Amino acid sequence: MSSVVDQIVISGMAVEAPGGIDTLSAFWTAIAESRELIGSFPRNREWPVEQLLSLHRTQGWSRVADAGGFLSGATEFDPMFFGITPREAISMDPQQRVALRVAWRALENAGINPGELDGADAGCFMGASINEYGPPAAAVTEYSGYRATGSALGAVAGRISHNLGLVGPSLTTDTACASSLTALHLAASALRAGECDWALAGGVCVMGSPAAFFEFAKNHALATDGHCRSYAADATGTLWGEGAGVVVLENESRARALGHRVYGRLLASRVNHNGKGAPIAVPSVSAQCQLIEKTLSAAGIRPDDIGLVEGHGTGTPVGDPLELTALAKVYGAVDRVTGSARLGSVKSNVGHAQAAAGILGLIKMLLAGANGQIPASLHTDRPTAEIDWDATSIRLAAALEPWEPVNDTRFGAVSSFGVAGTNAHAILAMPVLEDLDV
Template identity: 75%
Template sequence: MSISSTDDPIVVVGMAVEAPGGIDSLPEFWATLARSQEKIGPFPRDREWPIDQLLALGRIDGWRTVQDAGGFLTGATEFDAQFFGITPREATAMDPQQRVAMRVAWRALENAGINPGGLDGAQAGCWMGVSAIEYGPSAASVNEHSGYRATGTALGAVAGRISHGLGLIGSSISVDTACASSLTAVHQAAAAVRAGECAWALAGAVCVMGTAGAFFEFSKNNALATDGHCRAYAADATGTLWGEGAGVVVLERESRARELGHRVYGRLLGSRINHNGKGAPIAVPSAVAQERLISDTLAVADVVPEMIGMVEGHGTGTPVGDPLELAALCRTYGSIDRPGAGALLGSVKSNVGHAQAASGMLGLIKVLLCGANGQIAPSLWAQHPTTEIDWDATSLRLATELEPWEPIDGIRYGAVSSFGVAGTNAHAIIGMPVLQEDPDV
């Protein structure tokens, strides 16, 4: 399945975000990116996590040191249940990912100039990327959440809550392809709009960690950053650093957007999804599969690599994953005929950590904000790039400072990658028309 560029492409007309460090608006997110700020903080002390045990893991043979650090949503425990017509008891039993997703979707609609309170019966769909995060006590026990666990923890309820709360009657689907979930959701939502299954759609992703399980798992796998930083594509990267976040975009056909007077942030020129297939262990990325994916996306978007000015990579900061991804990027976007003159590469994970299912959505919104502001935001820790590739033999370069982004015939072209731990890969190419008005983002 693919989404291709036509005379009436799928466009992004609204968006909203929540990111670590108290970010809950597009201007705050852009300021963080443009100013090279890192929004990493200590473990939350209001989630009953075994923090002392976490910080002592490095003393166990075969386990890596865990720093008191991550990219956490400061408002993850906050929710105005009455505003969304939900009782306090039911709200407590709801996975916080449902709560965060509902309010971010609401703000995305407002950003698009759509009244969220007037959508009951709208032929609109909702696709949300999300993964299980072990929220709350076991359903196989008697507790205050009993009776609400079926809807409170079901992954399908993340998209379902949004559709239910707004009254949308189109498809409502939660997507779990691990860290590729965001772009998978966008890909499927755009396909549905193009096929006429719905008039327009919400597409997004959310990650709020109900437990510290991801930190335990990557400590044991020796893939967690030892210094509390996610140093994407850097020579001194030691592993990834977990984070949280949420983002939602509003998608519709460009003809509809023009008819309704909606601002067009960007056109989805092409998107593709594939899998690594057999071979290496399931969690190990595949440069071959990634290269094939990027080439397929360029073809369906009808875009040549030289047109791409910005690549928002996956860039988890792992010594295994980053070099494999860079190899694929260099063979597709890194023409050796134009050394030092090609696309600028970065990863939002360097600012806010690895938001897992929501990471690709934060990356997509980063690209859209860069396009709206006409500047490519820097990637942190890029001054000392990995030596695993020969940077002199590629036109790709890491974005080390805020740089102007010149359009090509009035369009800025960007690309976004996401790769899941179970082998799913996703890539999208966006064309962003120069905004004549104040972007207000």
């Protein structure tokens, strides 16, 4: 494996997740306790809830359960703390607001004072997708004049850079459900290229409208029972959720010199596309295999070094078997004596957070490494029969269990796949930590 000197490391992180979770400790506790953080549709967003719940009465539509992984604090924001006027704050896509406060907390977690960064050569890379917030810009409203920046996707990252005074590269990327891992990859690439001294990377999803529920109900790809059953035999589809996560990336020499904690080393990340062939939303086994193998090669480790795979695991009858086939070909084709990776998905706890899905899985991975435990993935009592589990060494993480390090390091992998055909994969090395105050 390549030298750890000046590896890119993650030295700070923060999260917001369904169930009122806005701290790392609360997030880990919920995951370690196998809690499902799903709730009913929010009634304070002016959504047509009754229409949603009756869609199945229309021919060609599937049932929509009164369920999802919603952020309870999505409507809460302290504009004056960030120097933003109340009227502008209301005009801002809530994804900008949530991303800004989570980025602030990630910096504090790293031991960096967010108020002393004006002029810092730091980048900001965020994954996000358009989620239909607010009235149309082509209308006369009391918020006219703020809609250009309030609804711009680029302002998710731009707002963070502007508020903190960061002068490095700042961009929002939309590769659908692969967005946040793509943002992580771009941030790491910028650091390696010397484009910035350090960077923030992550993703956010706050649904301004229930459009995703309508779309997947029409495509019969939505969970009809209100649960995201990743890799389960009784999965009926995905369940939409919300969330946000941001990590601080820097070279390890810098982190050590500044006394920052090292949660993990980003050994490698890669992004590719399915190419042509199947419909654009259908995953490709060959593309995923190629991606995983390239990432492993760049990381300089073997498949049997990986102890935990945080998979995409949407719970769809089409996507999960294809993903499992790819994982089984690479991570499952090892000697069970030397390696047997556990597989799970945080979506089984919080639902599918779309553009933020990958970063939530990555933070789950880092917390598992810090605590030395592999948490259970929910709904594993009946794994899908679409693959031959006897022919692969990979196993669903069915219970909280110790995660034994190898030479004081735990290795893990995270996957995300987007509906437009983009795939992202990252491999992490997590040193044994003594300070677990996260």
